[in-house]
């Protein structure tokens with residue numbers, strides 16, 4: 039079994055468990071941070087806030103997240119490590135990647151998921167919600183109106199919705215556990 043590097047050290051791919059493959063902890067823009075540092079405020083408070091949100095996610099049963107904290111999105115691994123120390127029950131894998139802003143409405147995305155499962159593609163899909171604990175791209179006053187853009191969205195809303203439309207628990211386990219493990223496993227099938 040392969041090991042994958044998390045910010046708290048290597049973890050066996052067999053132990054990743056239910057995994058969201060694309061969630062952000064902090065999404066920051068250098069220009070915004072330099073010009074409006076008061077908006078970020080206290081480093082300690084932001085880290086504690088993130089830890090609280092991630093604890094709630096772990097309590098929902100998610101064991102691992104992948105944060106594509108790419109250069110250009112405020113990549114700061116020591117800060118992620120400070121968060122991770124406060125949430126030892128959650129594996130955090132940091133990766134680089136491309137950000138695509140997804141503005142497709144919830145029902146359309148969830149119905150696509152249902153249809154893709156119906157056509158037999160559960161083995162090729164992973165789930166995540168592209169949420170952030172903190173994002174400086176959006177006015178904090180507006181964020182509450184993006185009611186489905188948070189860490190608990192899949193567990194609280196998407197999974198009940200797709201289960202009610204025929205997606206099976208086996209398919210959900212495939213997408214949340216087996217596909218991420220296979221992605222990080224450098225010897226598939228062993």
Ligand SMILES: [Zn+2]
Pocket residue numbers: 060061062106137138168
């Ligand atoms: Zn993203």
